[in-house]
Each structure stands twice: as C-alpha cells, then as structure tokens.
Amino acid sequence: MNRIISFPHVGDYSYFIKPFLEKVTLEKVKIAPPITKKTVEIGSKLSPDSVCMPFKYNIGCYVEALEEGANILFQFGGGCRYGNYAELQKTILSDLGYEFEFYEFIKKGKTSFNYIYKTFKSINSELTRMTLLKELILVFLKIMIFDKSEHYTRKKIEKDEGEFKKLKYKFINDLCNERNIFKIFKIKHHYKLKRKTIKVKKPKLKVGIIGELYTAMEPFSTFNLENELKKYDISVKRFTDVSYLLFYKKLFHPFFRFKIKDYLKYHIGADATCNVYRLLYLKKKGYDGVIHTKPFGCTPEVGVMPILSKISNEENIPIMFLSFDTQDSDTGMRTRIEAFNDMLLMRKEKKNGK
Amino acid sequence: MGNKKAYLGIDIGSISTKGVIIDENNNIICSSYLWTKGVPIQAVKNLLKELKKNLPDGYIVVSCGTTGSARRLIGIMTGASVIKNEITAHAIGTSSIYKDVKTIFEIGGQDSKIILIDNGIVTDYAMNTICAAGTGAFLSSQAKRLEIDVQDFGRIALTSKNPTKIAARCTVFAESDLVHKAQIGHKKEDIIAGLCYSVVNNYLNNVAKGKKIKPPIVFQGGVSKNIGVVKAFCDVTGEDIITDPNGHLMGALGVAILSKKEKEEVFDFNVLDLDFETKGYECKRCPNHCEIIAIKKDKKIIDTWGNRCERGAII
Numbered sequence: 001m002n003r004i005i006s007f008p009h010v011g012d013y014s015y016f017i018k019p020f021l022e023k024v025t026l027e028k029v030k031i032a033p034p035i036t037k038k039t040v041e042i043g044s045k046l047s048p049d050s051v052c053m054p055f056k057y058n059i060g061c062y063v064e065a066l067e068e069g070a071n072i073l074f075q076f077g078g079g080c081r082y083g084n085y086a087e088l089q090k091t092i093l094s095d096l097g098y099e100f101e102f103y104e105f106i107k108k109g110k111t112s113f114n115y116i117y118k119t120f121k122s123i124n125s126e127l128t129r130m131t132l133l134k135e136l137i138l139v140f141l142k143i144m145i146f147d148k149s150e151h152y153t154r155k156k157i158e159k160d161e162g163e164f165k166k167l168k169y170k171f172i173n174d175l176c177n178e179r180n181i182f183k184i185f186k187i188k189h190h191y192k193l194k195r196k197t198i199k200v201k202k203p204k205l206k207v208g209i210i211g212e213l214y215t216a217m218e219p220f221s222t223f224n225l226e227n228e229l230k231k232y233d234i235s236v237k238r239f240t241d242v243s244y245l246l247f248y249k250k251l252f253h254p255f256f257r258f259k260i261k262d263y264l265k266y267h268i269g270a271d272a273t274c275n276v277y278r279l280l281y282l283k284k285k286g287y288d289g290v291i292h293t294k295p296f297g298c299t300p301e302v303g304v305m306p307i308l309s310k311i312s313n314e315e316n317i318p319i320m321f322l323s324f325d326t327q328d329s330d331t332g333m334r335t336r337i338e339a340f341n342d343m344l345l346m347r348k349e350k351k352n353g354k
Numbered sequence: 355m356g357n358k359k360a361y362l363g364i365d366i367g368s369i370s371t372k373g374v375i376i377d378e379n380n381n382i383i384c385s386s387y388l389w390t391k392g393v394p395i396q397a398v399k400n401l402l403k404e405l406k407k408n409l410p411d412g413y414i415v416v417s418c419g420t421t422g423s424a425r426r427l428i429g430i431m432t433g434a435s436v437i438k439n440e441i442t443a444h445a446i447g448t449s450s451i452y453k454d455v456k457t458i459f460e461i462g463g464q465d466s467k468i469i470l471i472d473n474g475i476v477t478d479y480a481m482n483t484i485c486a487a488g489t490g491a492f493l494s495s496q497a498k499r500l501e502i503d504v505q506d507f508g509r510i511a512l513t514s515k516n517p518t519k520i521a522a523r524c525t526v527f528a529e530s531d532l533v534h535k536a537q538i539g540h541k542k543e544d545i546i547a548g549l550c551y552s553v554v555n556n557y558l559n560n561v562a563k564g565k566k567i568k569p570p571i572v573f574q575g576g577v578s579k580n581i582g583v584v585k586a587f588c589d590v591t592g593e594d595i596i597t598d599p600n601g602h603l604m605g606a607l608g609v610a611i612l613s614k615k616e617k618e619e620v621f622d623f624n625v626l627d628l629d630f631e632t633k634g635y636e637c638k639r640c641p642n643h644c645e646i647i648a649i650k651k652d653k654k655i656i657d658t659w660g661n662r663c664e665r666g667a668i669i
Contacts, residue, residue, distance in 0.1 A: 033641070034640075036640060036641040036642035036643070037641070037642045037643055037644075038641040038642070038643070039641075306564065309563075309564035310564075313564070313566065318477070318478055321480075331423070335423075335439045335440065335441070335481075336481060338438075338439040338442075339439045339440075339441035339442055339476075339479060339481075342438075342439070342441070342442040342476065343441075343442075343475075343476040343477070343478070343479060346475040346476055347475060347476075347477065349475075350473070350475050
C-alpha cells in the first residue's frame, strides 16, 4: 500500500513542512486541499459543537486529506486544549471508518528531540539522528527566514495591492526547493532587495494583533483580517508565528512574566501571559490600537480578557476583541473593523490637535 | 426648486429603514421611518417617495449617505457619497444633538452596542458578538409568547411593583426561566418587568462589560422606545437616561452630517426607479463556493461582492 502523509494547514507553513517530512520519512507527502468553506463545513459537522474552532478546521483538513488518499496523519498542536486534540481527532476519524496512522509531535504538552526521532523512526527505520537534526535545522531556518519576511510585509502597505503576495509565493517556492544553507541566505538576500523595490504607502495607522495562535496564523479563520486592515492603510504587527512558538516564547517567557508581574502572577496557559506583555509593549511603541483575536470559547484568552481591558483603560490604548467560530458571513467583522478604523483615526486627529 | 442646500441620510437596518434630510445647520427638515420587511431596495424606494413628498419647497438635496446593515447595497444604488458603519454614524449623529454626551447605549433589532465618547470623538465602543441575547428580537419574541403587543410592553412593565428575577445570561436560559416563573404563579406584569431588567443586565454584563459608563447617557435604538427598559436602565446604573424622540434617526442623521463633507451633486429621488437587478450566484471555481452578489444597472454589472479571491472577480 502506498503510504501518503498529510497534516492540517496553518497559514503557509505547509509548504515548508512538506519537503521536511519527505526527507525525514522518505514517503510521499501530500498537502491537504486548501481550507475552504467546505473544509469548515465538514469540520463543524464532525466535531463536538462546543470545541474551539481550530479543532473543527483540523478535522476538516484531515477528512479532505484522507479523501485524497492520505493514510498517515500528523498533529503538530500543543499548549492548551490543543494538546488533547490528537486523541479525540484520532477517535472521530477512525469512527468514520478511515484507516490511517496518527502521530503527534507534542505528547502531554511536551516534546523532545528523542521523542520526535522515535516517532519518525517508526515510519522510516533507516532514519539517523544526524539526518533528522540536519533536516530540523534546515526547516527551522527556512521558517525563521520566512517569518521575518512576513513581519516586514505586514508592516508595509504596497501601492498596488497584491504585489507582496505574488512575491511571497515565489519566495516560498525558491526557499523550499533549496537545500544548501549558503544558497538559502542568498535567496533571502535576493528577495529582501526585491521587496524593497516595491512601492509602499505611508500607513495611516499602526495596529497590533494579539491573541490566540491559530486565529493569528490562519488567515481563513479570521476572514483575512490582516488584508482587511491593509485596505484601510493600516500597518500591522503580529507576534505569533511558528518561529515565535518554537523559540522566542521559550526564551523570553521568564522575561515576560517579570515585566507583567503587576498584572498577572501566574501562567494562565497558551499565549495568554504573553498577550499581556504584548499589549504593554504595543502601548510603549506608540501603536494606535490593538486587535485581540480568539476562537469562541478559548479558555486562556477569555481568562486574560479582563486584564487586557484593565490595561486598555489605564494606559488608554483601544483594544477590540474579536471571537471567531465557523460562522459564514464576514459582514459583522467588516463593520467592526471599519468602526475601529474610524475611531482610531478620530483619536489620532484629536491627539495631533487638529 | 429652491437653492437652499439639504443633505440626505439613509439608515437601512435589519428591521426598520430610516431616512432624514437635514439643512446646512444639521436641523432635521423631514424624516421617514418604515419597516424594512426583508426587502431593503423596496423599503428605500418607499422611503425616498415619502421624503420627496415631505421635503419643503426651497430645498435641494445635494449629497447622500448610507449606513446600517444594507449600507453597501443601497449606497451603490443611490450613488451615495458616504457609506459608513452604524457605530460612527450613531456617534456623530448623537453628539450633534447632545454635545456633551459621554455614553451611548444602543439596542436595536439584531445588535446592541455601547459607544463611549469624549469631546465629540469616539474613544471606545463594543458590539455584541456572536449572540443576539438581549436585543429587540428577544423582547418581541417573548412578547409574542405572552400574547401582548410589543408597544404595550413598557407600559405594562411600569405597573409592576416586584419584578421577577429572570436569568440574564442567555436567551435560552431566560426563556426557560420565564416559562418556569409563569407556571409557579408570578404575575404577568412582574414577569414583563423582569424581562426588561434581564435585557438591561444582559447588556451591562456582556456588551458594556469593563467599559466606564459616564453620564450623560443617551439610550437609543428600537428598544429605547420601551419605557420599561429605560426605567430598568435608570435603576441599575443609577444615572439619568436620556432618550430622544428622534432616537431612532440618529444613524441616518450622522451619515447625513458626514455627507456634507463630500462633493456635491444634485440627488435624484427617482434613482431607484432605474432598472436595478441583483443577482446572487455561487462561484464554482474552487470548493469554497463564495456566494457572489452582482448588482446590475441597465443590464450592466456595476459592482460585485462576496468573492474572496481573484478567481471570483468578474469585472
């Protein structure tokens, strides 16, 4: 039987994970069909109703991938309730009669090199630690380079809409096909220069996006919030991406905890603790407003909302809370963004004394 | 036709459609208010007819703005110079009449919002998100259950001396609470008054949560016509609540004021009699199946929306 590997989407990271899995497992890897309304429909039909939204999206992706012939599935999530997804998803999918193997990257909230090695070893018995290490470094490097480029493009507003997007996919393509570290840096440099040649406008406002990780990284789940904001000439800063989750979070977490000790003493799960720090940071850096996104019913983020409201009142920085589930219409969100934009502009005008 | 300039604002909500015409000093010259009945285009046609009839001689409408949930559709059709969201429109409209207003409570048919204003500018706002609890729709469905007219709701509520406590969190809980309380013998007027309090508590606990409510407070939207709810707001917040007889027109007024800044062009009241057609179809180019709406004027597409990618773009 042909072994075909697949995994759920988060943003554009699938393109990076595919070559990595191919090299490590030596099996065929298939990227699940892009997330569409149909994915969400399947997902919400098969998931418990009250579960958070990423679960539904994941299930939808799995089913679509299984329909396309995949039979080895991966779950990369962990942290909050996400960490318990794998078990339930496995059960739901096998109850539907699909036959597949299911692997998780993070077990009981923890992961280690050895654990990952063992997982892949059970798929590809010829795998050595050296190969895995090399591939991991390569894929992390690529992802970090990509995330950095995304940070740049989010901040800039191109004159002709879509220029950055076109360049992004070329960049991803070149990056993913390259295995030589020196050439990767060459590509990075090349595209950096290219991005600089794109004509940009001066942003009218600066807004930070904080909140839960899935809604931050998967544009489909938030009706492409960042693009919507760009239409109003708003430059966006977003913290959460894969390089943050893998490295920066671990590295800076004690620092964040120290910085926010006046507001929050304990770790309250997932990215909630960091969000408090981020809000203070954005205020300090002179951002005009903050948008907080979360799936409906996300426990850590709901827990942190009163603290964020308090800071927003005390420090006088507007914050808008958006909850997303599997709803179909984006009208509500657009109205809110439009009003938020109006409000920020009015505040800014007043501040500048016009 | 005269030459005094006038400006038109239309607010097309889910339940009702409101229109005002103002002069250059933001005074309302004439207004109209009717039900949308799910057909915004027809409602606006009727609205324009009525406004045209009521417009005194000597005025000429030079600019038009739209707001409300059907603002984009109607905005394109009428060639409006401003298409604005309800929140901004309400804030501007209300602060043009109450210059020192600090808080606006708005409860409409489907949504409820709170707008905080400082020196005439919006500093913070919130809108109910996924749930429609505590809005006009809930009150009217409960009125139907109790077999009373929504218009009498407030009057009956005021006769109660001991309002029944009804769960405020969620309409489903509120409804089962209501049935239960009725069955164990609570008086009807007490239950009705209890419902008014539950709407207020729901509003203050959800939409207005964490917001600093400062007087003067203006309460508007369809539910502000319900004196029972107004009284409940007074009791719970301990502040005076201002309601305006023109409270329902604030959105339309706001957008009319906004349209003053735009370029001027004589507005044709018969604009909707042209051959307009809206056509909805599903884009089949990918499994997303975007529902695209195209608006045609004289068989030519003038605008489309609903598509999420380039593939669905047809003009």
